[in-house]
Amino acid sequence: MSGRRAGLQVRRPGTLRTVAVLVRRDARIALGGVDGFASVLPFVAAGVVLAGLVLGPDPAALRTTAPGLVWLLVLTAAVPLARLVAAAERDEDSWDMLRGLVPPGVLLLAKAVVLWGALAVTWSTGTLLAVLLLDGAVTVAGCAAAVLGLVGVAASLTVFGALLAASARGAGLLAALVLPAGLPALLAGTQAGVADEPWPWLALLVAYDLVAGATSWAVFPFLLEE
Template identity: 85%
Template sequence: MSDRRRGASAGALRTMGVLVRRDARVALGGVDALASVLPFVAAGVVLGGLVFGPDPAALRAAAPGLVWLLVLTAAVPLARLVAAAERDEDSWDLLRGLVPPGVLFVAKAAVLWIALAVTWVTARALAVLLLDGPVTVAGAAAAVLGLVGVAASTTVFGALLAASARGAGLLAALVLPAGLPALLAGTQADLAADPLPWLVLLVAYDLVVGAAAWAVFPFLLEE
């Protein structure tokens, strides 16, 4: 690798690190971020326990699906994190002109993955405590994999929202269907006797959604 290429790679990593750190601070303190999402998740687990009734077997079976449903629902407000800092500073146009699309996409998707992972862990811990939900290695692996695809698609929809205020009304209609494979496969990986096929499905989901998001994201920056 030439010195010029190494320098470009190092610069891209530094830029990505700056964006991730800044957006992570926004995620921890923003109105549309984790500060408001986590209480919603806690309320969702409690209400889910009431809806499914007192039967321990029913609660245990429903817990993994409820966790994923809450995570996907939380992805709607979290999509605003894609341009939250830039919206506050009125610098979205400047940022997309200075930072390469690939670097910007990976940085934004990484922050969303972290926010979604915190949401999943919170929902899962509450489901274990309140609903006697299962704790499985396959369920954790499904979360790591499934949230990659959810974060990638949500990053695209968040960029669409940043490019056009009219996208706000369609955000839920876009984010929730895009996450259905993660919801289905993530739930079944927790409950199935053989979770491997469901984990493979999540890998395929990540590859397809990741490739599509990578291809579409630069065009959204040009709007």
């Protein structure tokens, strides 16, 4: 296995090149495609506006709930974003070819990078809206928690996205898997932004990234063989 991969790497473009090509292609889908920001960002905006309506008008209540609300919206938005894992390939009908060409680890890396970017944009949009509409606050620790927490979410989401890449069924099931898998990010991401002492929460997020990354890497190849 390792020999085969080493042999392939001599003839093929470098890992970074492959990742860059894949990321560029998927980023275009995220920016312009129906599975990308076109559906997710309006959803997050609607979530923040409706939360202001039902949780208001007490500004203190809005301020308290804002960070957790943003994370909950990001995790919910992650469910449709998981379609990005194979969106470009579905359009071109090239998923089978791609997983034959690119080693699983490289594919996982590329797809997770795209999802991380998409999730980061979603979180930033949600946070910006929460600051504008719900009187929320942005802290350095909160942003660091988003950077760290979304790594683990993106890794798990890539696995779940690949799980559904070849099947039209089970979109609702994805939500049942993604929300629990994102629980550490939801909890620690929310708390790190508001706690006096953010370090333990950031440490929890690093631990989460470590476990989610390693597990995703371990099971991802099995989801690619069809």
